[in-house]
Amino acid sequence: MPQTWKDNHAFFLIVIGLLAWVVPGGGHFALNERRRAIVICVTVIVTFLVGLHVGSIGVIDPVNAKPWYVAQLMNSPAVFFLGQFSASGQFPVFGRAGEIGQIYTSIAGLLNLLCIVNAVYTAHLLGLKGARA
């Protein structure tokens, strides 16, 4: 296969991965997997929001809970901005910031990571199929 195909293919995979990260389900949506994208988007976002509702914005803690924060970052880059806000400490906490809220938001992030990997793999298979055709 020519080098240009490989370059284009790698770029395509990166774009799909980024789309899947920016918006949960975005990668599958770009691959015309609309139903899959909607199921993923709704489930990941609802799980993340339930976590935020349970523990308030304090569940995103880039200072004292770095491993959890890394998992939460997999939800979307928007979590980074929430982390910047929560790091300032200038917010009211209406619940216990740890425990269940942290688990929900982190699991939502890890589920989205699974979807990112799946979207990139599906894109890779589609690319191979297109190259053979």
Added chain:
Amino acid sequence: MRIDTNAASMLWLIPLVVAIAVVYKATKVHQIRAKAFAKETALLIGSIMVFITVAAFILYGVAWLVTEQLPAMAGGSAF
């Protein structure tokens, strides 16, 4: 939101299991058709719940043995 540390707080596990099962099945099934997807997801949710329940009973049994039975056999308290 206030969640107490009691047995009822374990119910917070259920929505999480549902989310995990739905997303996992969404990445695994060949095509998403409402009925088949719901059936497969329900099966996975059931499997996870049964496994967690069995694991909980086993752990409870081990904890009961260590904290109640072994000290009684040794003639004292574990704590």
